[in-house]
Amino acid sequence: MSTEALQFDFDSIRVATNNFSEANTLGRGGFGAVYKGRRWNEEDIAVKRLSKDSAQGDIEFKNEVILVAKLQHRNLVRLLGFCLERNERLLVYEFVPNAILDHFIFDPVKRADLNWETRYKIIVGIGRGLLYLHEDSRLRIIHCDVKASNILLDAELNPKIADFGMARLFNIDQTQAETSRVVGTYGYMAPEYVMRGHFSVKSDVCGFGVLVLEIISGQKISSLRHEGKLEDLLGYAWNSWKEGISSNLIDPMLRTGSRPEIMRSIHIGLLCVQQSIADRPTMAQVIQMLTSNSVDLPVPSQPAFFMYNHGIGSSSDVSLGFESN
CATH class of the missing domain: 3.30.200.20 (Phosphorylase Kinase; domain 1)
Structure with a gap:
């Protein structure tokens, strides 16, 4: 071309x-x-x-x-x-007619029209798009900015990943790289990227996991309101899962839909946002988990929400400059 x-x-x-x-x-x-x-x-x-x-x-x-x-x-x-x-x-x-996902999923009126089947279709579609970038295209591409405002919805509410301005091209046999300039959106960025500038396919997996939890809850990563208090979504999701009350995370507007499928999707979302890179699944494994109930899900460990505990709670775009080792 x-x-x-x-x-x-x-x-x-x-x-x-x-x-x-x-x-x-x-x-x-x-x-x-x-x-x-x-x-x-x-x-x-x-x-x-x-x-x-x-x-x-x-x-x-x-x-x-x-x-x-x-x-x-x-x-x-x-x-x-x-x-x-x-x-x-x-x-x-x-041109994609239905604008961006965050205009739907965080809008109290519009998200009422997003039943579980539609949300599940969006989750799986985003996953398939990332799998293509990571493994199935002739190139290996890390998107590096997976978030709700970079997902467009077409006329049938199929998701389309957009904005490749931060994407990185990898050699097919390359697994990890680093940058001295960290640019992205707090809440979606993997901890190894924020702290050390390291990025890999697992960085995108982390952003995807956050998206899954946002789509299920209808709440933004950094502005979950629970009992009148502002909490971060990952911390709330993790504590709810540990206490066996993950159903608290489900958007009250989701009145129908398979509860086991929704709960399984929450579990998968938590697996994607784990602190350790090695513990996070690949997108191929994620798609397998989402589309086959016969795949056993491992127990998740604590997610990478350390940044909120350090007073960084906004999901605004940031640019951090530092020298990498």
Whole structure:
């Protein structure tokens, strides 16, 4: 796949987005803004306009685009192309109509429409997308920023993993790497990544486990309200599991659905967020656990919620700079 085949003309994108109008804005973040657009062939697109202070060079940017464009999976957002003109960096994606997961799962009105079957489908779909990135694509990719705001939902509420701005490419036989610049979202980041800058497929597994518990509870990782008090979700989930009252974690709006399946999913979520990398399952094992009741689940150990005990309770994006050993 060549860069020419993926290159969009700036003027055509400007027209498609009505000159990047406020009315066409889908969202904003630290990376820049996302706009809805419509091409001449009536195809809806989502255009990410990256902020101009990125340290990434043009060649690296093009290489990343080519990398992501090669990824084809029903649970990944499809990259259509890019534009690198007039000091602008634009990424063009397929348009996904139902916006992001956190707009659904944390909204008291919208999440009432998410029954257990739909939530389970979302959990398994995210898992399959991560498994593809880790093992089934021609590349091995660590997403490094698995969280509710990076999951889009299509018209049938199928999940699609988005935002590969922090993704890392691994050699097929490589298992772990490190960085001197930790960037991510507190609550979703694995402890070894926060403390030492180490990342691996198990880093994504940790973020996935947090997502599972959020989807089941309808509560954000850092703002669970229990008996009028603010608690962190992982600590509450762990204590509930230890005391044999995991059902307390289930969203009260989930009035139907298989209770054993929900309880098993909580158990799997806790296995994914364990402190020790070795204790966390791979995504292949996670999918097997989710889709086969014949697979016995090990007993989880304490999850990696140490950061909350050190007064770090927000789930805002952070950037920590440090020298790795």
